[in-house]
Amino acid sequence: MGSGYHVAVVGATGAVGQEMLAVLQKRRFPVRTLTLLASPRSKGKRLRYGEEQLAVEVLTKDAFKGVEIALFSAGGSRAKEFAPAAVSAGAVVVDNSSAFRMEAGVPLVVPEINPETIRQHQGIIANPNCSTIAMVVPLYPLHKAFGVKRVVVCTYQAASGAGAAAMEELKAETLAQLEGRPYQRTIFPQQYAFNLFPHNSPLLEDGYCEEEVKMVRETHKIMGDSSIRINATCVRVPVLRAHSEALNIEFQREVAPAAAYDVLRRAPGIEIHEDRAANRWATPVDGSGQDPVLVGRIRTDRSQPNTLDLWLVSDQLLKGAALNAVQIAELL
Amino acid sequence: MGSGYHVAVVGATGAVGQEMLAVLQKRRFPVRTLTLLASPRSKGKRLRYGEEQLAVEVLTKDAFKGVEIALFSAGGSRAKEFAPAAVSAGAVVVDNSSAFRMEAGVPLVVPEINPETIRQHQGIIANPNCSTIAMVVPLYPLHKAFGVKRVVVCTYQAASGAGAAAMEELKAETLAQLEGRPYQRTIFPQQYAFNLFPHNSPLLEDGYCEEEVKMVRETHKIMGDSSIRINATCVRVPVLRAHSEALNIEFQREVAPAAAYDVLRRAPGIEIHEDRAANRWATPVDGSGQDPVLVGRIRTDRSQPNTLDLWLVSDQLLKGAALNAVQIAELL
Numbered sequence: 170m171g172s173g174y175h176v177a178v179v180g181a182t183g184a185v186g187q188e189m190l191a192v193l194q195k196r197r198f199p200v201r202t203l204t205l206l207a208s209p210r211s212k213g214k215r216l217r218y219g220e221e222q223l224a225v226e227v228l229t230k231d232a233f234k235g236v237e238i239a240l241f242s243a244g245g246s247r248a249k250e251f252a253p254a255a256v257s258a259g260a261v262v263v264d265n266s267s268a269f270r271m272e273a274g275v276p277l278v279v280p281e282i283n284p285e286t287i288r289q290h291q292g293i294i295a296n297p298n299c300s301t302i303a304m305v306v307p308l309y310p311l312h313k314a315f316g317v318k319r320v321v322v323c324t325y326q327a328a329s330g331a332g333a334a335a336m337e338e339l340k341a342e343t344l345a346q347l348e349g350r351p352y353q354r355t356i357f358p359q360q361y362a363f364n365l366f367p368h369n370s371p372l373l374e375d376g377y378c379e380e381e382v383k384m385v386r387e388t389h390k391i392m393g394d395s396s397i398r399i400n401a402t403c404v405r406v407p408v409l410r411a412h413s414e415a416l417n418i419e420f421q422r423e424v425a426p427a428a429a430y431d432v433l434r435r436a437p438g439i440e441i442h443e444d445r446a447a448n449r450w451a452t453p454v455d456g457s458g459q460d461p462v463l464v465g466r467i468r469t470d471r472s473q474p475n476t477l478d479l480w481l482v483s484d485q486l487l488k489g490a491a492l493n494a495v496q497i498a499e500l501l
Numbered sequence: 502m503g504s505g506y507h508v509a510v511v512g513a514t515g516a517v518g519q520e521m522l523a524v525l526q527k528r529r530f531p532v533r534t535l536t537l538l539a540s541p542r543s544k545g546k547r548l549r550y551g552e553e554q555l556a557v558e559v560l561t562k563d564a565f566k567g568v569e570i571a572l573f574s575a576g577g578s579r580a581k582e583f584a585p586a587a588v589s590a591g592a593v594v595v596d597n598s599s600a601f602r603m604e605a606g607v608p609l610v611v612p613e614i615n616p617e618t619i620r621q622h623q624g625i626i627a628n629p630n631c632s633t634i635a636m637v638v639p640l641y642p643l644h645k646a647f648g649v650k651r652v653v654v655c656t657y658q659a660a661s662g663a664g665a666a667a668m669e670e671l672k673a674e675t676l677a678q679l680e681g682r683p684y685q686r687t688i689f690p691q692q693y694a695f696n697l698f699p700h701n702s703p704l705l706e707d708g709y710c711e712e713e714v715k716m717v718r719e720t721h722k723i724m725g726d727s728s729i730r731i732n733a734t735c736v737r738v739p740v741l742r743a744h745s746e747a748l749n750i751e752f753q754r755e756v757a758p759a760a761a762y763d764v765l766r767r768a769p770g771i772e773i774h775e776d777r778a779a780n781r782w783a784t785p786v787d788g789s790g791q792d793p794v795l796v797g798r799i800r801t802d803r804s805q806p807n808t809l810d811l812w813l814v815s816d817q818l819l820k821g822a823a824l825n826a827v828q829i830a831e832l833l
């Protein structure tokens with residue numbers, strides 16, 4: 170570490186926290202001092218950052234002295250409890266939870282889309298939901314170019330979205346299943362090994378779950394346009410890492426697939442990933458560990474001429490969380 | 502076996518063939534004689550049917566003497582080669598492959614929907630694609646009640662759709678992955694363990710794969726109405742058995758979720774399977790081994806008032822294949 174900022178990573182031992190450390194390093198973020206914070210459970214743990222082994226400290230309201238940038242990935246209730254203390258200590262908080270995302274005065278930022286909104290922050294900047302980020306990265310340039318009327322999206326979400334322990338539970342339950350042993354789940358409410366289920370976030374009165382509503386509301390806020398009609402079905406599939414999404418996008422007018430490819434090829438944060446001749450498209454394994462959102466399978470909807478289908482894969486821990494948060498910190 | 506028909510099961514050793522034997526038994530189909538046919542690879546194998554162990558015979562054009570009903574589940578090319586011989590020998594063929602489905606004069610039958618079309622057969626009756634059957638069982642009563650304009654469907658398809666060996670490959674590859682061993686796939690073109698990929702059926706010029714086009718064309722033929730606009734995205738997920746589908750259904754007019762539930766509760770072949778208070782919906786594990794299509798999560802699309810979302814799970818080997826074929830044989 171050399172000249173630069175005093176950075177705190179809150180929730181440093183979690184799946185996203187670990188990726189934040191890796192991303193800070195990989196992108197050579199100017200770190201002068203790095204403070205790793207986590208719950209008392211993780212006290213005494215040491216985490217590697219480059220050549221150094223850093224001790225994990227316990228997250229308290231007094232832990233932010235001198236911190237300039239606090240990257241939070243510790244869940245909504247901890248964010249609500251501790252982010253104000255970090256702001257009071259003079260830090261700018263980039264929070265990965267949903268706690269502040271829809272609050273007025275809290276910019277909700279995807280750097281490829283709305284970097285300018287960051288200036289309006291009052292101490293807290295929110296990192297959007299991972300499924301939302303994956304969708305808006307290609308949706309925004311398409312909207313700018315052609316005008317999007319409506320999106321019907323189905324997600325295929327990986328275990329990583331529920332954290333490192335959830336990834337381990339999926340592996341352990343799968344092994345038990347293959348060996349014919351019983352397995353006691355502690356994280357997911359139902360069998361996940363060789364199974365799938367609609368996203369288990371809390372259900373709202375109209376039958377949508379919170380994850381689905383986030384994809385609507387956060388997209389409107391990030392794109393600064395709530396006229397786009399969005400319908401989401403979110404499903405957890407037994408994949409370890411990287412979310413996939415099938416988008417059905419209705420435009421103001423007919424858009425040729427070639428024109429959509431052209432726009433996306435020039436847009437930031439996107440890689441066209443497909444081999445049409447081989448009938449091969451992006452998979453979660455292809456997307457794992459990759460910064461860009463992998464996009465492809467663009468085709469004209471057979472049922473509606475002003476509509477395109479599109480397939481995407483995005484590393485939920487990177488662009489969906491850690492990478493986007495560090496990109497926000499870079500804008501600061 | 503007692504009085505009844507001389508039934509042949511073609512492809513008896515496959516995943517669907519095995520289920521056909523189980524379904525014939527479970528439904529006490531009147532079988533006088535049962536002939537089990539498969540490729541030379543399976544010669545000498547014996548399969549259990551009730552108390553009896555029956556030898557598997559080699560599928561040849563001469564194997565259908567005296568056969569009255571031939572249930573084919575041996576793939577499209579074998580169906581094309583051998584079904585005419587079975588018909589010449591006097592049998593009625595119920596074929597599970599896509600070989601004859603769209604041919605004029607070949608009824609494409611889901612007994613809950615279009616049993617009357619069976620009378621037009623000229624020796625061959627086709628069993629629809631498994632993803633199509635799952636979708637049309639609830640779609641048809643909703644269409645009759647409210648008029649369906651357009652459907653956007655995303656599938657979450659299990660390994661069983663590619664046969665028994667594919668299910669074994671998914672298990673073997675997953676175990677190898679968990680144990681950190683390399684694994685040589687023979688069936689799927691890419692990693693399936695903890696991964697997913699758009700359906701690998703042949704790609705058409707417009708970018709849709711054959712599986713997706715089947716869901717459009719077969720639905721039109723079964724429902725006898727090609728005015729319904731359908732857009733499908735088919736994806737294979739690492740689930741062993743039972744397909745899931747997310748349907749976004751646009752109606753001629755606004756339809757309250759309660760009205761849709763009412764219609765589906767009274768419709769044949771459907772079980773409303775959900776626990777809204779617990780935020781639990783049908784999963785592939787719930788659907789495996791179940792005859793009805795499990796339906797639920799009906800909610801009004803937030804983006805469009807005349808539109809409902811619906812979630813379903815269907816055992817691909819039962820209603821998607823063996824059960825539907827035996828139901829057709831029962832109609833005969």
